[in-house]
Amino acid sequence: MVLDAPSNRRRTTLAHSWSVTELVVAPVTITPTKPLAPTHIKGFIWADVLAKASAHVRKVRLVWNNRMATVTAQSTAFWRYLDLAEPDTDWSSESEARIGERYVTFHAQSHEIDPQALEVYLARADENGWIHPAGLRMLDLWRAELQLLGIHVPGLVEDRPLAASARTMVGVLTERGLLIDHRRFGGPVYLDGARWGMPLRQLIGGDGLSNYLLPILRELIPMIRPDRAFLLIHDDGLTADYLLLERVLTEFGAHVARLPLSRVPVNGKARSSRYGGWSGTTLADLSSASGTAGLAAYRLGMRLYFAGTLHQNSAQSFRMPLLRRCVGRAARLLDQAPVDSCEEAERQLVTALSKWQAQRGYVDPYRLTTSLLGSLALPFTPALRAIYA
Incomplete structure (x- = not known):
């Protein structure tokens, strides 16, 4: 010790x-x-x-x-x-x-x-x-x-x-x-x-x-x-x-x-689980919700929503329709993702991660996730996909 x-x-x-x-x-x-x-x-x-x-x-x-x-x-x-x-x-x-x-x-x-x-x-x-x-x-x-x-x-x-x-x-x-x-x-x-x-x-x-x-x-x-x-x-x-x-x-x-x-409000209320109010929004509820997306899109979509839409200090209430949109966007990203690794793209990823890590000591999930969605998006290579799987 x-x-x-x-x-x-x-x-x-x-x-x-x-x-x-x-x-x-x-x-x-x-x-x-x-x-x-x-x-x-x-x-x-x-x-x-x-x-x-x-x-x-x-x-x-x-x-x-x-x-x-x-x-x-x-x-x-x-x-x-x-x-x-x-x-x-x-x-x-x-x-x-x-x-x-x-x-x-x-x-x-x-x-x-x-x-x-x-x-x-x-x-x-x-x-x-x-x-x-x-x-x-x-x-x-x-x-x-x-x-x-x-x-x-x-x-x-x-x-x-x-x-x-x-x-x-x-x-x-x-x-x-x-x-x-x-x-x-x-x-x-x-x-x-x-x-x-x-x-x-x-x-x-x-x-x-x-x-x-x-x-x-x-x-x-x-x-x-x-x-x-x-x-x-x-x-x-x-x-x-x-x-x-x-x-x-x-x-x-x-x-x-x-x-x-920040806590994620449910119906406008951000409160401890001891007070209830979570019915219909638990992880079990979300994983069993009906939809056509596959497992990979569910995993990526959940991350696009909770790490990319709900930023560190977000006061936005949980929104099921917006989560569904994120899962749909995840499915499209996965359809367009390269199957094979590209050496230059992987170097680009490591360079970006190193830069963000140097600023805070860790890679900020919000900055990384929004980089997938912006005009200067990182290529969704197998290495980047593994971070979100």
Whole structure:
């Protein structure tokens, strides 16, 4: 574990971290408690296109560990609720919509959290990789939908412990003076954002339960090396937390950048999945929608829409007719695409990717995708097609 990098290291942008040879792409993980809504789809597609495109010009590692999402009170409180409300339910054949509806119901009701009961759930999830049967069912459905979309997320099918224990990470953060610890008074533990002009952020509650930030720190801080840069992808509703994460990682010597993505409103409302409103727009709904396009056109069309039409800060509501148009345009692009590789076109692609990577430290999916549609479009060669498949 690299936990002793100099804390006074000067911060630099990824684009100008010339010693960096590997880009670690770390999207915010999603609790397996609900269907994949348009905001989730946008995040998956941006991370996928970005990683595949950037890999043409530098080494890229995509970080996804289910335990970053399951070793949280957000997941385990819901699973505790399911066990109390439906102890005999067979979740192996339940639909994701029905599980998601229960998640909405759970958040609509008031519940008294039993910290001791949740500690049992958290310990099982942390030590053994345990996931509630409803969560396992949701992950199985996600995998099938993402496979159909052409997105491979290794962490969804591999279980591994977080890189550092909670005790170790709290100790390391304490040594750096990054925590305000009131546990001896029966109070919470805070990340000390005040040193950077940010609010204090609770990391561990007075009941001993930690929030989702601790598993992220446990996974990422041990990965820090001088030749690595980190790109944190998150929805813009989490910007305050991710600004703080960026500062903490930088204290350990990391080169860090953030990519906040706007939520995708549904019917004009951009809200968390816990409030529902996603019916008819989930990844399962979109992949099963009727149409004449083939699988390749579906994959490319989804990327043209979520990465090319919905830009990073787009406030545009999800529009099914526009997505269908993108799928139709994808089908025409594929019909016109060259079958064989052209050496000059491939060089042109690498040159463009290198230029965009040099500006930000990664290839921006929006700029790349709009280049497919503009008057100066890159030739849709097999190499470029592979980024979108």
